[in-house]
Amino acid sequence: MTKAAVFGNGSWGTAFAMVLADAGCEVSLWGRRAALADAINSTGVNPDYLPGVELPKGITATADPAEAARDADFTVLVVPSQTLRENLAAWVPDLAPGTVLVSLMKGIELGTAKRMSEVVQEVAGVPADRVAVLTGPNLAKEIAARQPAAAVVACADETVAQRLQTACMTPYFRPYTNTDVVGCELGGAVKNVIGLAVGIADGMGLGDNSKATLITRGLAETTRLGLAMGADPLTFSGLAGLGDLVATCSSPLSRNHTFGTNLGRGMSLEETIAVTKQTAEGVKSCESVLDLARRHGVDMPITETVVSIVHEGKPPIVALKELMSRSAKAERR
Numbered sequence: 001m002t003k004a005a006v007f008g009n010g011s012w013g014t015a016f017a018m019v020l021a022d023a024g025c026e027v028s029l030w031g032r033r034a035a036l037a038d039a040i041n042s043t044g045v046n047p048d049y050l051p052g053v054e055l056p057k058g059i060t061a062t063a064d065p066a067e068a069a070r071d072a073d074f075t076v077l078v079v080p081s082q083t084l085r086e087n088l089a090a091w092v093p094d095l096a097p098g099t100v101l102v103s104l105m106k107g108i109e110l111g112t113a114k115r116m117s118e119v120v121q122e123v124a125g126v127p128a129d130r131v132a133v134l135t136g137p138n139l140a141k142e143i144a145a146r147q148p149a150a151a152v153v154a155c156a157d158e159t160v161a162q163r164l165q166t167a168c169m170t171p172y173f174r175p176y177t178n179t180d181v182v183g184c185e186l187g188g189a190v191k192n193v194i195g196l197a198v199g200i201a202d203g204m205g206l207g208d209n210s211k212a213t214l215i216t217r218g219l220a221e222t223t224r225l226g227l228a229m230g231a232d233p234l235t236f237s238g239l240a241g242l243g244d245l246v247a248t249c250s251s252p253l254s255r256n257h258t259f260g261t262n263l264g265r266g267m268s269l270e271e272t273i274a275v276t277k278q279t280a281e282g283v284k285s286c287e288s289v290l291d292l293a294r295r296h297g298v299d300m301p302i303t304e305t306v307v308s309i310v311h312e313g314k315p316p317i318v319a320l321k322e323l324m325s326r327s328a329k330a331e332r333r
């Protein structure tokens with residue numbers, strides 16, 4: 001039987017543990033609080049992150065990383081992106097030999113501008129063919145309700161991606177393989193920033209033309225960055241690009257979208273952070289995405305606008321006027 005360790009028992013870690021268990025894997029689910037692990041084992045529910053959802057048999061929760069990691073064919077990493085480096089460094093001595101490390105995270109590291117798979121390779125000291133990424137339009141609550149969805153599993157080695165695909169394929173969860181790890185990770189990280197922008201527009205009372213414009217031009221700037229970084233531009237019209245943008249920018253379940261909506265309605269950053277209970281990766285990653293864009297000499301005006309609103313306190317109405325009054329351009333350059 002395939003064994004999977006999931007490090008992170010938040011909403012996506014728990015929902016993906018359900019997918020793996022439904023696909024026939026034996027799953028150990030790690031979280032840092034022993035009391036939550038005990039509650040999951042005794043009630044069969046994760047009361048903090050997926051209340052009311054009965055977890056399938058085949059998931060065992062633990063707060064002990066060594067116990068979680070033991071004999072795992074796949075080690076799934078799903079903690080907030082900015083905490084990965086420190087957490088993974090502590091888990092490395094316990095990792096099962098030969099395990100494939102799978103990132104479910106959608107962020108870029110602040111300071112280094114590294115993608116999560118790069119952080120994993122660096123910290124765990126493993127080659128690219130031992131690191132995979134899973135991404136796509138996967139709102140945790142909908143997956144936990146077993147609503148049909150597709151995803152992308154990306155790895156430089158397609159046979160590894162195929163093994164992961166088999167390990168997490170269920171009647172409601174359909175993973176496709178891809179070897180464009182860079183494009184898949186960029187799609188996942190930048191859509192959170194565009195999700196913030198669309199949320200801000202929604203909060204300001206703007207309509208569907210504005211939303212469609214932000215989604216489309218957001219995809220254009222994501223693709224520009226991807227091209228500069230060696231990604232396949234077709235990845236951005238797939239599940240990791242357009243697919244995830246559509247889900248994030250249209251759903252009230254998206255934490256990034258909701259965060260932006262609160263800002264657009266006039267809440268301050270501090271007030272918005274105070275009412276946000278879960279991880280909204282774009283809030284930090286908008287700065288690292290902009291950093292990445294500057295390192296590669298790529299123009300990302302929507303990302304720049306989001307950074308100015310979220311981190312520089314620019315009023316959304318002022319930022320919007322500036323975004324709309326940039327010099328005229330051709331649609332494709």
Ligand SMILES: NC(=O)c1ccc[n+]([C@@H]2O[C@H](COP(=O)([O-])OP(=O)(O)OC[C@H]3O[C@@H](n4cnc5c(N)ncnc54)[C@H](O)[C@@H]3O)[C@@H](O)[C@H]2O)c1
Pocket residue numbers: 008009010011012013031032049078079080081083087104105106107138139140141277278279281
């Ligand atoms: N929720 C979704 O719908 C969804 C879907 C796809 C991808 N993702 C991505 O998955 C990642 C995790 O998101 P989530 O939705 O599970 O977040 P969450 O906020 O629901 O849960 C985060 C988990 O990380 C833990 N955590 C927080 N800080 C930590 C630290 N310093 N050390 C160790 N653990 C820590 C929390 O206790 C919790 O278990 C993010 O990168 C997100 O973009 C989320």
Ligand SMILES: O=P(O)(O)OC[C@H](O)CO
Pocket residue numbers: 106136137138139140192195244247248253254255256257279280281
């Ligand atoms: O809630 P968000 O904004 O982190 O989005 C969740 C997923 O990434 C959607 O695919």
